[in-house]
Amino acid sequence: MKIAVIGTGYVGLVTGTCFAETGNHVTCVDIDEKKVQKLQSGVVTIYEPGLEVLFERNIRQKRLDFTTNLKEGIKDAEVIFLALPTPPGEDGSADLQYILKVANDLGPILENYAVVVDKSTVPVGTAEKVHAAIAANAKVEFDVVSNPEFLREGVAVDDFMKPDRVVIGTRSDKAKKIMENLYAPLVRQGNPVIFMDEKSAELTKYAANSFLATKITFMNEIANLCELLGADVDMVRKGIGTDTRIGKRFLFAGIGYGGSCFPKDVQALAKSSKDVGYNFKILNSVMDVNTTQKTRLMDHIKGYFKNDLKGKTIALWGLAFKPYTDDIREAPALYNIDALLEAGAKVRAYDPEAMENVQDVVGDKITYCEDEYEALEGADALMIMTEWPVFRTPEFKLIKEKLKNPLILDGRNLYEVDQMKELGFTYFSIGR
Numbered sequence: 288m289k290i291a292v293i294g295t296g297y298v299g300l301v302t303g304t305c306f307a308e309t310g311n312h313v314t315c316v317d318i319d320e321k322k323v324q325k326l327q328s329g330v331v332t333i334y335e336p337g338l339e340v341l342f343e344r345n346i347r348q349k350r351l352d353f354t355t356n357l358k359e360g361i362k363d364a365e366v367i368f369l370a371l372p373t374p375p376g377e378d379g380s381a382d383l384q385y386i387l388k389v390a391n392d393l394g395p396i397l398e399n400y401a402v403v404v405d406k407s408t409v410p411v412g413t414a415e416k417v418h419a420a421i422a423a424n425a426k427v428e429f430d431v432v433s434n435p436e437f438l439r440e441g442v443a444v445d446d447f448m449k450p451d452r453v454v455i456g457t458r459s460d461k462a463k464k465i466m467e468n469l470y471a472p473l474v475r476q477g478n479p480v481i482f483m484d485e486k487s488a489e490l491t492k493y494a495a496n497s498f499l500a501t502k503i504t505f506m507n508e509i510a511n512l513c514e515l516l517g518a519d520v521d522m523v524r525k526g527i528g529t530d531t532r533i534g535k536r537f538l539f540a541g542i543g544y545g546g547s548c549f550p551k552d553v554q555a556l557a558k559s560s561k562d563v564g565y566n567f568k569i570l571n572s573v574m575d576v577n578t579t580q581k582t583r584l585m586d587h588i589k590g591y592f593k594n595d596l597k598g599k600t601i602a603l604w605g606l607a608f609k610p611y612t613d614d615i616r617e618a619p620a621l622y623n624i625d626a627l628l629e630a631g632a633k634v635r636a637y638d639p640e641a642m643e644n645v646q647d648v649v650g651d652k653i654t655y656c657e658d659e660y661e662a663l664e665g666a667d668a669l670m671i672m673t674e675w676p677v678f679r680t681p682e683f684k685l686i687k688e689k690l691k692n693p694l695i696l697d698g699r700n701l702y703e704v705d706q707m708k709e710l711g712f713t714y715f716s717i718g719r
């Protein structure tokens with residue numbers, strides 16, 4: 288099948304590459320000329336484990352190419368994916384300008400019947416809007432389908448190739464058959480495709496992300512309570528996670544959820560609800576709790592230094608919003624950097640993949656280090672922001688030697704509390 292993917296970011300590049308891997312001819316389109324040039328010259332533009340191998344193979348076998356020209360990109364495409372940004376607007380709602388711009392552009396240049404697929408996360412009613420925008424100038428028939436994406440960064444290729452489920456919202460039999468064919472290689476591995484109407488598919492995506500964000504937030508509140516009551520959140524997590532009705536996953540307490548999806552999608556669902564006169568109370572609480580949770584360790588560090596962080600140097604391990612990605616969108620580390628700088632502290636940071644992205648945003652306000660131990664040089668304390676595996680079994684002796692005070696504030700609960708005590712550290716973690 289010939290496919291076009293419009294928008295070649297995290298979702299677009301993974302979608303395009305994976306569909307090329309299952310035998311389709313894919314053209315990825317992006318307006319970012321530099322990005323397209325890089326991709327054309329064989330450079331993967333995001334850090335995503337497992338992607339490079341598929342990317343190189345499918346370029347070599349001529350199933351995957353890149354262009355900035357929309358008309359050229361969609362030529363003969365049976366399916367056109369929109370994997371465009373839907374960032375939060377000023378009022379918190381999803382900003383549809385990128386989607387609707389491309390929909391407007393598509394109308395006059397469609398030459399054959401095509402299925403236009405909303406892959407981006409978009410509010411209920413967007414498929415209708417996209418349909419209307421294309422129809423305004425279209426000369427041929429087309430369908431608009433909602434096919435939200437559930438991949439997680441860091442394991443995106445695996446999530447895409449072996450999804451728990453594929454959700455497809457369409458009431459067109461023709462579009463349904465084409466989408467069924469396209470996803471057949473993934474379905475054959477036993478993963479269900481769930482067909483529904485467009486609006487239900489659109490809401491499914493927001494419901495999934497909001498539910499997961501709520502689950503994490505609930506555990507963060509349990510963790511905060513554990514600290515006051517003297518209980519251990521890791522024990523409570525194990526105790527409840529073994530109940531299959533609750534499940535083991537997404538129960539890890541920490542310094543709040545970040546990333547490009549949960550924060551914006553929870554906000555957008557709350558706003559969509561408000562727009563139709565419904566006060567989605569849980570979501571408002573989830574957002575409130577998450578805001579304070581991100582900088583929860585600041586209370587402890589301020590307490591330790593008697594509210595005086597002026598001139599103190601703090602080492603930060605981890606900047607990405609989660610391991611195995613270079614993505615720093617809404618990363619808790621950024622909020623802690625702001626809070627530390629505001630309190631007059633200096634920051635020495637290390638992350639295995641996200642340093643360049645942080646440098647673009649924070650510039651030379653902090654010091655970037657070659658590795659985790661260099662970040663400790665002359666530091667008064669260590670704060671852990673991301674659970675990269677390399678931080679899990681460090682040389683504690685070396686940490687102690689390098690730090691001016693044996694103080695570790697761990698936002699990801701990487702170490703055993705008893706072991707840290709034995710090693711002579713003052714150790715703050717979350718909910719233990």
Ligand SMILES: NC(=O)c1ccc[n+]([C@@H]2O[C@H](COP(=O)([O-])OP(=O)(O)OC[C@H]3O[C@@H](n4cnc5c(N)ncnc54)[C@H](O)[C@@H]3O)[C@@H](O)[C@H]2O)c1
Binds near residue numbers: 298437
């Ligand atoms: N990142 C994720 O893990 C993830 C997972 C599931 C769903 N989503 C959703 O998918 C959508 C895309 O997210 P992303 O993280 O891939 O975004 P991204 O910012 O990484 O990529 C979007 C790309 O679209 C390009 N673009 C913008 N306007 C364009 C135009 N007119 N024509 C062609 N290209 C254009 C940008 O240059 C950029 O490369 C969002 O709605 C997001 O919520 C993201």
Ligand SMILES: O=c1ccn([C@@H]2O[C@H](COP(=O)(O)OP(=O)(O)O[C@H]3O[C@H](CO)[C@@H](O)[C@H](O)[C@H]3O)[C@@H](O)[C@H]2O)c(=O)[nH]1
Binds near residue numbers: 440
């Ligand atoms: O038990 C947990 C699990 C996650 N997190 C945090 O939650 C955030 C999001 O993590 P994760 O869901 O793994 O990453 P994303 O790549 O943002 O993926 C989410 O957002 C995507 C974009 O919509 C969806 O496609 C995915 O299904 C959904 O999991 C991160 O800050 C994590 O640190 C926790 O604090 N505790």
